[in-house]
Amino acid sequence: MNPIELNDPQEIEALLGKISLTGQGFCTDCLLADVFDAGLTYPDFLKAHGSDPDARYEDQSPAWANYHVRQGKKVFIVYGGNGTPRRTHTTDTP
Numbered sequence: 001m002n003p004i005e006l007n008d009p010q011e012i013e014a015l016l017g018k019i020s021l022t023g024q025g026f027c028t029d030c031l032l033a034d035v036f037d038a039g040l041t042y043p044d045f046l047k048a049h050g051s052d053p054d055a056r057y058e059d060q061s062p063a064w065a066n067y068h069v070r071q072g073k074k075v076f077i078v079y080g081g082n083g084t085p086r087r088t089h090t091t092d093t094p
Helices: 009-016 031-037
Strands: 004-006 019-021 045-049 055-057 066-071 074-081 084-092
Touching: 004 009, 009 031, 009 045, 009 066, 019 031, 031 074
Parallel strands: none
Antiparallel strands: 004 045, 019 055, 045 066, 066 074, 074 084
16 A cells, blocks of 8 residues: 555544454454544544555555554554554653
């Protein structure tokens, strides 16, 4: 997949709602639900890159391997996949 960067909250929510992750480590049927669970209710930035055969976008594989989602100073990151266990990290930036 080609890298993507979005700044429109509606586009971000639509894209994340179509992402599912399987394989080792962090898995989900809908990445948007996990972003909401992390406290990002209106994400205003998304950057996705890499390729992971265990990631699906609209039931098409591969999808992106790494996701960086931000709302203000709160950041939710998904990284790994493609043979390594996938992990998440949530933080508040200064």
